[in-house]
Amino acid sequence: MDRTESIAAPTPPRVLARDAHPPVSWRDSLRTKLMLWFGVLVGVLLLIGFVVAFLIARQQIIAGAQDKTRYEAAQTADRLLASMESVRITGAAMIGLFNSLALDREATIKAMEALLDADASTVGGLIALEPGVLRDGLPMAYYVGVDRRGVANRDLIAIGYDAHRQPWYQRTLAADTPWWSEPYFNETAGGHWMSTLNLPLRAADGRRLGMVSLDVPIARWAELVEPLHHIYGQRPALFAPRGTVTLHADPKVALKTTLERYIASAGRSDLTEMAVAQAQRRRFEFTHVLPSTRETRYSVLEPIGKTGWSLQVSMSHKPLLAALKRTIAQLAIIVTLVSLMITLLVRRMAARITTPLSDLTGSASHFAAGEFDYPLHQTERRDEVGVMARAFDNARGSIKRQIVEIQDMSTARQKLESELDIAREIQLAMLPGARVLGADEWRLQANARLEPAKAVGGDFYSFFERDSHTLWFAIGDVSDKGVPAALFMARTMTVLEIAAGRGGSPGIALQEAALRLLEGNDTCMFATVMCGLIDARSGELALASAGHEPPVLLRADGSAEFVDLPSGPPLGVVADEHYPIWRGRLRNGEALVAYTDGITEAFDAKQQPFGGERLLASLRGSNEASTLCSALVADVHRFAADAPQSDDITVLSLHWTGNDDGEQPNEPLSQRFRAPQERARLPELLAAVDEALVKAGIDPALIGDVRLITEEVMCNAVDHGAQPGVEHEVAVELAIERERIVLQFRDDGAPFDPLSEPEPDLDADIDDRPLGGLGLHLVRTLANHATYAREGRYNVLHIVLLRPAAGD
Structure with a gap:
């Protein structure tokens, strides 16, 4: 017999039940x-x-x-x-x-x-x-x-x-x-x-x-x-x-x-x-x-x-609270009346709701115990109980599917975590190990430490030897975290190392890297970078910064101070024309410490940053070159305690020991000269270049070669590089290094590659030779190395002349 027939049963049994058991009083x-x-x-x-x-x-x-x-x-x-x-x-x-x-x-x-x-x-x-x-x-x-x-x-x-x-x-x-x-x-x-x-x-x-x-x-x-x-x-x-x-x-x-x-x-x-x-x-x-x-x-x-x-x-406060009191009083009256009406209806609905709800509750208890195949009744009802029963039935199937999906997601997550761990290992493997350059009278130690905030990150550092006594180094921070930052970090490291390998000052390297990173940068990512050169024989430093934090100079007596380092824009934002260079020297027992903002912006549980003062305090008194980076990172972790790491942490240190007495080798220097608009004033620029070379102690013969190259390239750019009446931008950057002189010419004239011009016929008459051909041939002949590139709207000619070794 179904439930409908049971409800529709004849009255006699109910009458007998009423006679056997007196009806319950309404009070009870x-x-x-x-x-x-x-x-x-x-x-x-x-x-x-x-x-x-x-x-x-x-x-x-x-x-x-x-x-x-x-x-x-x-x-x-x-x-x-x-x-x-x-x-x-x-x-x-x-x-x-x-x-x-x-x-x-x-x-x-x-x-x-x-x-x-x-x-x-x-x-x-x-x-x-x-x-x-x-x-x-x-x-x-x-x-x-x-x-x-x-x-x-x-x-x-x-x-x-x-x-x-x-x-x-x-x-x-x-x-x-x-x-x-x-x-x-x-x-x-x-x-x-x-x-x-x-x-x-x-x-x-x-x-x-x-x-x-x-x-x-x-x-x-x-x-x-x-x-x-x-x-x-x-x-x-x-x-x-x-x-x-x-x-x-x-x-x-x-x-x-x-x-x-x-x-x-x-x-x-x-x-x-x-x-x-x-x-x-x-x-x-x-x-x-x-x-x-x-x-x-x-x-x-x-x-x-x-x-x-x-x-x-x-x-x-008075007008605000007056309106609130009126609203509360009105709501109290309305809710009280509604509550009385609901209370009167409870008695009538209790009997009809209690039985099917008990049945539904029993089924729900089995679901809670994980018995998802337990029979579920009341699904045929058309009221709220039926809706709940059908919802339980749908939930049962949904939970089964979700359990399977959770298992699949767990497997996929484990795979992703494994791949990210491998990517982390690959990224860390890209970073160089510690470097030691030394001889009997001097010693340079280069150490670094990097800890990504995620499996992979955007911080990086790099150093490599240009020769037996010159170390190139760089440290940087990409504007994002995770996989995108890691990819941009790898590209930045590659571009910087290529630019540094061409020679020249750190400012020239940053300038070339800024132009390369700007190409195809649709995601508008950027990196702050500080790079430099150090001569391990004398401790002489040349630094350039692209929006990076200033490094710390750690004195031999234990004192520490920030370096007043001028800066250009970050790499990947604009192709800046010039990155200023800071020059200095490490004395015996001194160290240079560079870092990313993961150090100074490490926060504790109260959201207080580590900051520059704590950075200086942590470095003061440190004299162990091999443990300098690790000790600073350990101080940061102690400060942050249980707070999660919010950014990548990177530290790079250079520690120099050597003889401070006597004359030091000639320091590398870099100067930039802008050509005047009138050719008649070019002798002023040439005189300035001569003066810089004489002050650096350059051999007179080599000074003559530099002057001939500068005069030929500048005259050609001023005379033929721009339209008449239009202001023309022509500049040369002179970098004097220990073993070579680097000239970089830039002008915004029409594209022109002087190195692709055919060599002139030296046996032909002067009238039959093309204009400027002999001068360009002279430039190629005097230069030990020359390259040309069209960078944006600029012609860039890069020329290297080797300096004779002492005693030659």
């Missing part, structure tokens, strides 16, 4: 008890819920209002700062025009009129000059007004007003920076309340020439602050640099007192700390209670840049 009925318990539980939960909801909503509303107040204060302060900054820029522009163009009296006034008319905030301005500044030798004090804003021009000297004796003039003349005045009523500027920005006017040699001042109506600040008045419960106030209450909700206070006097006269002790913050020009936010009304407010004091002005925005 399980349904009645369920209804009563449900009612009590709902009432208690509602009470607790409303209390908690009220407290949470109150906190969220107050927090939201505070966030909005902070936001509005910051936004309004930014608007005020932008307006004030535009006034400062207008004044600075006037000073710049006057200094650069040496304006006379009339041109000065016209320039002032044009700048004031373009600035929406100003209505007029004064320019006052000391006697002897203008060509006529007379002083100047002229007020320029914006006519369309109702302010006319006035010659203050003509009307008998001695501006040069005024305190504000003397203060500005002695000041080094612009300053804003307190609000004042300005009759000259149309009879309005004003504030004035005063800027000292100085000559290039620092001589005081006078001042420029610009008047801004207080009404302008009021316009920018006006939106704050439209926010219910919010009040703004604006304070001048010396505390004058410039804008205030109470018109009896605005422009009539200062903040300190207002606190004393109005009994506003709750604003005392804010007054201190306003005097110190710092941001301050606080919750305070008005002494007179006991009203709670939240206020934010926002300094307006470095102008000295401050903006206060205050938000009252």
Whole structure:
């Protein structure tokens, strides 16, 4: 018999059951008890819920209002700062025009009129000059007004007003920076309340020439602050640099007192700390209670840049909480009525729901035990119980599938982790091991340590010997992590080593690498790099940086300091024309330590960075060259403790010991010369090149070869490389090394490879030879090595001349 037939059974058995067992009283009925318990539980939960909801909503509303107040204060302060900054820029522009163009009296006034008319905030301005500044030798004090804003021009000297004796003039003349005045009523500027920005006017040699001042109506600040008045419960106030209450909700206070006097006269002790913050020009936010009304407010004091002005925005809690209380009361009435209705329905629905739910619960317990094939009933029902039963049935199949997928994913993850471990090993294998260059009188140790934050990373280091006593080294950090950074890191290392292998200074190597990495860099990745050369015989260093952190110089006495290393842009961003070179020397027992930002930006559990000071402290006193890198990394790990490693960590150290006495070998040097536009001035450039070679002690014969090559290439580039009347860029970089001289010529003329030109017929008549052929032949003959490349819009000619060995 099915369930329907069971429910539809005839009445006699039920009558007999009723006779055998008296009906349960409604007071003892399980349904009645369920209804009563449900009612009590709902009432208690509602009470607790409303209390908690009220407290949470109150906190969220107050927090939201505070966030909005902070936001509005910051936004309004930014608007005020932008307006004030535009006034400062207008004044600075006037000073710049006057200094650069040496304006006379009339041109000065016209320039002032044009700048004031373009600035929406100003209505007029004064320019006052000391006697002897203008060509006529007379002083100047002229007020320029914006006519369309109702302010006319006035010659203050003509009307008998001695501006040069005024305190504000003397203060500005002695000041080094612009300053804003307190609000004042300005009759000259149309009879309005004003504030004035005063800027000292100085000559290039620092001589005081006078001042420029610009008047801004207080009404302008009021316009920018006006939106704050439209926010219910919010009040703004604006304070001048010396505390004058410039804008205030109470018109009896605005422009009539200062903040300190207002606190004393109005009994506003709750604003005392804010007054201190306003005097110190710092941001301050606080919750305070008005002494007179006991009203709670939240206020934010926002300094307006470095102008000295401050903006206060205050938000009252009272209107916010009043709306909340009304809403909570309305919700309480509605929910109570609904709860009563639900309680009455519980008794009627309990019997119909309990039986199928018990059945469904039994099946669910088997599912919880992992018996997914246990029979599931109630799936044929069309109500919520049926929906739940079918959902359990679908979930059973879904769980089975997910278990299989999880197993597959676990297998795939293990494979991926294995492949990443292999990639990590390959990446670390690309890095060179420690290097030791030494002889009887000197010794150079190069060590490094790299720890990726992930299986593979973007940090790298490299060093290799150019010869028996010269070591090339580099350290870098790619702008990403993981596999993409590892691939870009491998490309960067390859490009750098190729560029370094061509010779020349570290700056030339970075320049060539920057150009190569820019090609095909669709992902816009970049790398910061520091590279250099060290002569192991003398400790002489040449360093160049592409946006990398400055290295640390560790002295023999244990002290440590950062190297003031100039820098160019990172590699992969732009093809920079020049990377400056820093030159120095390691003394006996000294070390150079380079690192990536994984050291200084390693964070502990409190998100505090390791930083530069801890880096110096960790290195101070270190004298073991072989353990220097490992000791620094260990200090970083001790500092970070249990915090996860957020970035790759890389350290490279060079430790030198040797004899500090006596003359050192000639140091490698690199200089860059720009050719003049007129060929007639080329002798000046050639003389500068000769001077650099003579100072370096180069053999006169070799100096002559360098001069001939430079003169031929430069003349050819200046004469034939550009269109007539168009400025042409021609430059040569000269690198003097121990064993060779490197010349690199760059010009932005039409593409031209001088090395591909055919050799001239030396037996032919001069008239039959092509123009310039003999000169180019001479360049190829004198050079020991020469290469040409078209890099972007530049012709680049690279020439190497070997220096004769000592005694040759």
